[in-house]
Amino acid sequence: MSTYAQQENWRQIQGFLPAEYQLKPAQEPQEEWWSWGRHRIHLDCYRNASAPVKVILFHGVGTNGRQMSTILGAPLARRGFETIAIDMPEYGLTQVGTGKPVRYDDWVQAGSDLIDVELAKDDRPIVLYGLSAGGMETYHVAAKNRKVKGIVGMTFLDQRLQQVRDETAYNLFMSRVGVPLAALTARTPLAGLRMPMAAASKMYALVNDPVALKACMADKTSAGKWVTMGFLASYAAYRPAIEPEDFDVCPILLTQPAQDRWTPLHLSQLFLQRIRHVPVKITMLENAGHYPLEQPGLQQMVSAIHDFCVEQACARS
Template structure:
């Protein structure tokens, strides 16, 4: 175990990480660290009560914008005292279930917006989860969430859905959610295919250097965060994700970026030292050389200014026991708002899911 940071060094640590704000600094400010949770009383409890995702929809192509009849159903799933929010398009006639994971700058509703609802139109049952600390999920009082909890929650959700019926399950993840699909599949072992919009191994120095906000945060802030994660007085303190990562490259439209950064349930969130440390150092249950769970698809936005293709390739090249496919999405940014990339993404994922589930034991196929 790494040594804990001495309590008297906590102030020095925060100063080194760029703290210039106080307790009530906005979580999305570029130069502030939030030392407390957002005011839960002021936060919406459901997406029906939240307006920002509706503002986000205006930046999507018309065919991806919803009317009221296309809204997902909001459900909650109790997991170890946490109340996890699920955006669902339930369909008892669907032959395949899709579970969608967001990254560290998005949430489950934003997964429904670009993929969940589109796949539901094509006959899938889709479930977009808000991982603890994001979206409408309510974290248990006193819980200190780590990335390991996200992996376990994803695996347990698969088991919960499999307990309902025997339909095959496939996964999708955007940004950090892409690697989360791998980590969950490696732990659970009971999915038919995984799709990621990037597969980033945060243990790689190159990945950390190119995806952090700057080299200081990668080379200095990262190691200091790992020390802080083992210090009781510091590990629960929060760093805005705009400070820890290159959140300025989340979307390529400057006006859209302002909307995303204003959302404390996604890009404007702040996460604890404990979470960030566990995210950067997580070791999968199975390393890629031994991964033999299911086929893998990378849908890579061609205009991604945050996580270009070369950052996913080293990890994917290590997977030899399952097929790996890459599809480029023309003109699309990290969180894709652009055509033709968005439609290319839906088509590629639909085709991949059909391919990997037609070999199921019961030989059922999608309509």
Template sequence: MNEQPQGYGAQASWRTIQGFLPEEYRLGPDGMPVEEWWDWRGHRIHLDRFPNPDAPIRVILFHGVGTNGRQMSTILGAPLARSGFETVAIDMPGYGVTKVARGVPVTYDDWVAAASDFIDAELARDPRPIILYGLSAGGMLTYHAAALNRKVKGIVGMTFLDQRVQQVADETAYNKLMNRLGMPQVRLAKKIGLGALRMPMSLASKMRALVNDKAALRACYADRTSAGNWVSMAFLASYADYVPALEPEKFDVCPILLTQPAEDHWTPLHLSNLFLDRIAKVPVRKVMLDNAGHYPIEQPGLRQMHDAIVQFARECAGR
């Protein structure tokens, strides 16, 4: 545990990917996050933090299955920090530069547990309120973590996808046939002890719709710590079948904001609506991001996302 893993300073992929963002969203030498490491169940989990002890509220940023924490820092962590918030982006086990404990299988249940434990760790060191943001699968991760933890003041998702719903699973998989034939095999592999077998996430999901710029997509695919990542059968099965601590009809933890890219060809609005329309005990707000793809690299969507989250965060902080 004393060995210090390599951070993003040693990785070129994120710099290539951020080159497709508007110039003001690219991290330069004077605007880099503080890199930290959090020890959790044998894993050394990487954090990108923009500290601000005067911020009224803090934002924890979660990536999805085609991105990583540094990509969250560029599109949102740094912009929110410039607007006066403290932000921290986390690399979930198996993604980014987090160092996974040798021989320890990673499941989606671990992601939820890690997210909840990290919220507890953050509140233990600093009682200022916290909201969560999640991109893609990270959106539902914010919900699952909030339902389990019950201590956050708000959640923001790029999507809210309940993979237990057949329509959602069919439309977000590589294709419908892959989902209908492949997922039973994935579940069987886990059941008979072959859960450690791995496959490219790009074959399990519609990763080809991650970004709408083809050159940017090639750069993302080339990054084995984000869109080019391989995941285990155990992770895929647990992701598909995860049961939240609170079903949407009973969710009463905090308000919810959906920031939906208008040109998202992977997870369009109707898929999140299948879940969000079941929530009645807390306010749910939906904001469309014009011209933006699933991983948004376009204006005005990036600016609209930032502005909507700033307003939402201030409301959650009571400001």
């Protein structure tokens, strides 16, 4: 069973982060395994029984749980929170069982089930964080589960909107032809056919440092991942349990990198402007790219999420 202690890719990627965000061996999270259906899901954990809040971290389609631990899990743990970064099926070190191809719906269900597992241990408030596609996943999970106290997204992208598809897909051909083709293929025995996520999306805009991008693309458990037609189709067409006009579960924070060349602010605003029943706050991260490697954006992100979590904990008490 492979672990991040044995993997070099994430260490090469973290080498592009500021020194204070680079984990030394004694600072690495505890690695846990969670049996979920036919899968063995990998969790990066900073457990802290006295923490007032638990934060569950979701990666996107170009990252994995360890990359969430470096930029946020460890920094929040140092500030006294408990953090859990999950590798969703097909990504990171999660072991995928045999059977039907993994769908985006599985990601949402896994996130919801993990919340239930953690709430069964104690009743501390849970906040969700998601980067890139993980941002919208926080919303989808919260809408399904309805038990979290806050969600933080690095973009909220409703892929059902043609504008969002057009601006986040690799090109217009992939958006206008590739996505419908994936939907058709997903209904056939070829649903398990794979393609590089980098051919479907603007993975070239994951980070703004070209040398760092090469390191990210070399990681076959994150940016270099090949995904199935079934996953792509379900991701593009997923319908939330609650539409934004009716969402009343918890407050929302968008931490938007100011130099995001993949998912700029206006794409998230298309979705967030439809939220009417809960507070929505936007914090801009200066100088930061989509997966943020840069200061002061990284520090601004950690501070904004820390303050947001404290607010939710105080609201509970």
